[in-house]
Amino acid sequence: MAEGRRGLGRGLSALLDEAGDDAAPGGEGAREVPIELIHRNPDQPRRHFAEAEIEELAESIRNNGVLQPILVRPSPQKGGEYEIVAGERRWRAAQKTGLTTLPVLVRALNDERAYEIALIENIQREDLNPLEEAHGYLSLTHRFGYTQDKVATVVGKSRSHVANMLRLTQLPEGVRDHVIMGRLSAGHARALLTAKDPERLAELAVARGLSVREVEALARSDEGAPKKASGPRRSKDTDTAALEVDLEDVLGMKVDIVDRGGAGELKIRYATLEQLDDLCRRLTRT
Incomplete structure (x- = not known):
């Protein structure tokens, strides 16, 4: 994927289209997966989930079902199971409703790409608080060696915004x-x-x-x-x-x-x- 095609404003669907070359076997379209085989990503940028929001989403799922598949990748630790890349809030809410399966899109993503997509998806939907956003940028720079310019390009923000957010970690x-x-x-x-x-x-x-x-x-x-x-x-x-x-x-x-x-x-x-x-x-x- 070309660096210049990345950006925050295009939506998660565009990111998934770009990740098409990384599709896992049988993972081109959405499919139902037993919910017990799906696990949260320990590196998920978002750490805090408002219980009231989860309950509201659970009520919507009870009435309308899960309208959008969550994005997963094959679990790096457990064969035959999956790790959430984007959609943990829906996964949490679905568990409250008693659903036994979830619609998922499976992509064979490495750690760097999975983290990048998770961060972008959360920032897009304004689900991250400022500290979570800052630590997301910090992980991209420290863990994956991104420069501040590259972080800014990936998330569709200005370099000064990224620099100011990184300062919050101090x-x-x-x-x-x-x-x-x-x-x-x-x-x-x-x-x-x-x-x-x-x-x-x-x-x-x-x-x-x-x-x-x-x-x-x-x-x-x-x-x-x-x-x-x-x-x-x-x-x-x-x-x-x-x-x-x-x-x-x-x-x-x-x-x-x-x-x-x-x-x-x-x-x-x-x-x-x-x-x-x-x-x-x-x-x-x-």
């Missing part, structure tokens, strides 16, 4: 847990990468429901970002930094608050005379 475990559980977004996680104490700031972001921009502001403050070696700086508490962000949102201008035990300075930086006029009108409004 976060502390406590922060990663918040991202996995959906309490923090990928944007929050990227902002926390520059924080001096990312776990403490992550807890604050979750507790207060802070926006990505607010987290970025706190990460840039002394509480979040490493101190510069050139000269001392006064520490800025989280409430002050968050207030700066709120004022910037209202005014559309850069705000700097310097608090000294209840007294201090409020600096508002304007970029044009129009901004200054607007600020004066706001301050003198009766």
